[in-house]
Amino acid sequence: MSDDLPPDAALVRDFLEASMAPDPDRAATFMAPDVEITFTGGRKFSHPSGTTGVNARRYKWVKKRLGRFDVAPGDGETVVYSVGTLYGEWPDGEPFEGNRYVDRYVVRDGKIVTMDVWNDSAERILVRKGIDA
Numbered sequence: 001m002s003d004d005l006p007p008d009a010a011l012v013r014d015f016l017e018a019s020m021a022p023d024p025d026r027a028a029t030f031m032a033p034d035v036e037i038t039f040t041g042g043r044k045f046s047h048p049s050g051t052t053g054v055n056a057r058r059y060k061w062v063k064k065r066l067g068r069f070d071v072a073p074g075d076g077e078t079v080v081y082s083v084g085t086l087y088g089e090w091p092d093g094e095p096f097e098g099n100r101y102v103d104r105y106v107v108r109d110g111k112i113v114t115m116d117v118w119n120d121s122a123e124r125i126l127v128r129k130g131i132d133a
Contacts, residue, residue, distance in 0.1 A: 005069060006069075006071050006078075007110075008071060008078040008080050008107040009069040009071050009080050011030055011080075011107060011110065011111075011112070012030075012069065012080045012082055012103075012105050012107070012112065013066065013069065013082075014030060015027055015030035015031070015105075015112060016064060016066060016082060016103075018030065019048055019051070019052070020063050020064060022052045022055070024047065024048040024049040024051075024052045025049075027048040028047055028048050028049075030111065030112055031048070031111055031112045031113075031115075032108070032109075032111040032112065032113045034046075034113070035047075035111075035112060035113055035114070035115065036113070036114050036115070037050065037051065037114075037115045037117075038115070038116045038117070039051050039054060039117045040054070040117055040118060040119055040121065040122065041122070051117070058091075058121060059088050059089065059090060059091065060088065060089040060090060060091050060092075060093060061088045061089055062086055062087070062088035062089075063086070063087055063088055064082075064084055064085070064086055064101060065084050065085045065086070065087055065097075066082060066084045067082075067083045067084030067085070068082075068083050068084075069081065069082055069083075070083065076108060077106055077107060077108040077113070078106070078107045078108075079104065079105070079106055079107075080104075080105045080106075080107060081102060081103065081104055081105075082101075082102070082103045082105070083101070083102050083103075084100075084101060085097065085098050085099055085100055085101065086099035086100075086101055086119055086121070087099070090128070094128075096124065099119055099120050099121055099124055100119060100120045101117070101118065101119035101120070102118050102119075103115065103116065103117050103118075104116040
C-alpha cells in the first residue's frame with residue numbers, strides 16, 4: 001500500500017491493518033471513544049470487537065485486499081471510502097476471494113468517529129446454500 005496516502009486515508013489503512021490482525025483493541029486506538037459502527041446487516045457496535053465477533057462466526061478467517069481509498073475533505077471532518085475485496089475461508093474451510101466490500105469512515109480530529117461496512121458475503125452465503133435469488 002502506498003505510503004503517500006493523505007493522513008486520514010493512512011489512518012483508515014492503519015485501522016484496517018489492526019482489524020485484520022485481528023487486534024480489536026489496537027484497532028480501537030484509531031477510533032473516537034464514542035465511535036458509531038454500523039456493520040453488515042445493520043448491526044450496531046461501539047467497539048471493533050463487535051465486528052471481530054461477527055467475522056469469527058461468519059468465517060474461519062477473513063482479510064481485506066485493500067484497493068483504493070477515496071477521500072472527501074469537508075468542514076472539520078473527512079470522509080474516507082475504502083474499496084476492495086475480501087478473501088479467506090468459510091467455516092468449512094472452503095476458500096473464497098473476490099468478495100466486494102466498501103467501507104465508509106468519517107474522520108474528525110485524527111480519529112474515526114463513524115464506520116459503515118457493506119460487502120457481498122450474504123449474497124455469497126445464499127449461493128453456497130443453493131439459494132440464488
